[in-house]
Amino acid sequence: MKVRKLIDSFNYAIDGIFYSIKTQRNMKIHIMMAILVILGSMFFDLTKWDLALVLFSISLVIITEMINTSIEVTIDLITKEYHPLAKIAKNVAAGGVLLAALNSILVAYIVFYDKFIPIAERLFHKIRRTSLHISFLSFLIVIISVIIIKLQKGKGTPLKGGMPSGHTAAAFSILTSIIFISGNIYVILLALILAILVAQSRIEGKIHTWFQVFIGGILGIGITLLFFHLLGSNSFPSL
Numbered sequence: 688m689k690v691r692k693l694i695d696s697f698n699y700a701i702d703g704i705f706y707s708i709k710t711q712r713n714m715k716i717h718i719m720m721a722i723l724v725i726l727g728s729m730f731f732d733l734t735k736w737d738l739a740l741v742l743f744s745i746s747l748v749i750i751t752e753m754i755n756t757s758i759e760v761t762i763d764l765i766t767k768e769y770h771p772l773a774k775i776a777k778n779v780a781a782g783g784v785l786l787a788a789l790n791s792i793l794v795a796y797i798v799f800y801d802k803f804i805p806i807a808e809r810l811f812h813k814i815r816r817t818s819l820h821i822s823f824l825s826f827l828i829v830i831i832s833v834i835i836i837k838l839q840k841g842k843g844t845p846l847k848g849g850m851p852s853g854h855t856a857a858a859f860s861i862l863t864s865i866i867f868i869s870g871n872i873y874v875i876l877l878a879l880i881l882a883i884l885v886a887q888s889r890i891e892g893k894i895h896t897w898f899q900v901f902i903g904g905i906l907g908i909g910i911t912l913l914f915f916h917l918l919g920s921n922s923f924p925s926l
Contacts, residue, residue, distance in 0.1 A: 702845040707753050712890065712897055713751050713784070719901075724795070732800045737854045741798055744791040751787040804872060822864035825914035829860040829907050836906075852895040852903030858885040859907035867915050 707714045728741060758780040762773045833853040862882040866875050886904060889895040895903070 714794045744794040748787045751784045825911040852900045855886045855900045855903035856907035858882040859904040863911035
């Protein structure tokens, strides 16, 4: 009987994890970012302490998000009416998630900065053979591709809503071009932040789902990378 209760406890816990992933948009984003960070860690020579710190930071973000979800569900169960204390409880729980997320960014900076910068500088030095012509052409093809896909899907309008997110595709296309043209890691980081903010604004504005935004980003990066790979040659003036 005790064994059955223990198994039930594990089942309930797993159900809680799946519920958070299925119902919470932010949880989906956390899980996706966690997978990318863990996969990316395989390409760096991390010590066991570095890896432990990264895994702890990931776990902290996910745990605080789950606690935030449980607090929100409990409050909604008790009352559907506005109450100042209910607002405070939800805000405090959300603040915990924010602090955990900021901590994970700080940990990523501490762990990966010294390892990433030399690799990035060598990579940018090798591939910096491009021009504004390729950037403009790839950006134009990204926009045309988005409009064609939206017309095929029949959802949203060519310039708003639907699959995929055109704003996100354009933002990440520009980011990819900046990576090739600039070669400056600080400029690239700023462009990355702006691209992420564009994607996040489409989700927050309820214009696109996180999946539509994700596909838009992949489309923008993929098409731009393809054009730089095919057309990047010394026949174009280097910037």
